[in-house]
Amino acid sequence: MNKETLRKLFLEKRQTLTPEEHKIRSEKICNQAIEIIQASKFKYIHIFLPIDKFSEVDTQPIFDFLIHSPDHFAATSKCDFNNGSLEHFVCDISTRFATNKYGIKEPINGQPIQEKELQLIFVPLISFDRKGMRIGYGGGFYDKFLNKCLSKCVKTGLALTPPLDNIDYSESYDIPLDNCLTHHALYNFIK
Numbered sequence: 001m002n003k004e005t006l007r008k009l010f011l012e013k014r015q016t017l018t019p020e021e022h023k024i025r026s027e028k029i030c031n032q033a034i035e036i037i038q039a040s041k042f043k044y045i046h047i048f049l050p051i052d053k054f055s056e057v058d059t060q061p062i063f064d065f066l067i068h069s070p071d072h073f074a075a076t077s078k079c080d081f082n083n084g085s086l087e088h089f090v091c092d093i094s095t096r097f098a099t100n101k102y103g104i105k106e107p108i109n110g111q112p113i114q115e116k117e118l119q120l121i122f123v124p125l126i127s128f129d130r131k132g133m134r135i136g137y138g139g140g141f142y143d144k145f146l147n148k149c150l151s152k153c154v155k156t157g158l159a160l161t162p163p164l165d166n167i168d169y170s171e172s173y174d175i176p177l178d179n180c181l182t183h184h185a186l187y188n189f190i191k
Contacts, residue, residue: 006167007135010127014055014160025160026058028183033122033158034065036186037072042119042154046075046088049097049105054137056124057158067092075113078106079141086145088113115148123157123177129167132157132176132189146175154178163187 017025037045047063050056066074077086079100089095089110097105123142125134134157136142146155157180179188 003135003167004138007126007138010135010161011054014126017055017160022055022160023058025183027061029057029158029160029181030059030061032181032186033059033062033156036156036181037062037065037069037120040120043071044073044075044090044113044118044120046077046118046121048122048124049076051103051124053103054126055160057160059122059158062122063091067095073113075118076107076110077145079104084140084144086141088115088118088145115145116150118149118153120154120156121146121149123155125157125159125177125180127161127164127167128157128159128177128180128187129164130187130189131166132178132180132187133167133174134177134180135167143175156181 045066047059047066049063050058063074066072073090075088075090077088079086089107090113091107091110095110096108098108099105125136128134155178157177159180159182162182162184176189178190179186
């Protein structure tokens with residue numbers, strides 16, 4: 001089974017979650033993420049906003065916590081589909097958003113921020129393994145993004161399903177996660 005087949009299989013599996021189960025799992029993941037943020041010294045935190053058609057973890061509670069926190073800055077991204085990259089913006093309660101043609105909610109105003117300033121990044125994924133490798137959506141946006149971050153930046157996946165034992169189809173440019181949150185546990189991969 002190749003990576004594309006795994007991607008399709010796990011996206012289909014995720015779609016079988018009932019709305020109630022999706023909500024319960026998302027809430028547990030978000031509550032854990034907020035606890036991690038509160039217990040840390042991270043100031044600049046990047047959070048993805050969910051793509052509804054892919055039934056991603058609903059990260060809105062994390063985003064809402066961050067934009068109302070006096071101790072943190074919330075950053076999120078805008079896609080540049082011409083070169084497969086992400087631009088990042090610090091958001092606050094006055095930030096306006098628009099949904100692009102792919103169903104991704106993006107800021108239309110906000111303060112630009114460079115990758116090297118980010119300290120904690122919550123990473124979207126379809127599935128992950130016990131070594132911190134992930135299956136994303138295949139565009140390479142996050143691998144390019146994470147490659148520009150400082151090595152001390154913490155990369156945390158948010159997953160609705162438990163890990164696979166091993167993803168055999170990792171590429172040399174794939175950036176592993178430091179840890180991953182599910183509704184059951186926090187998996188650490190830092191060696």
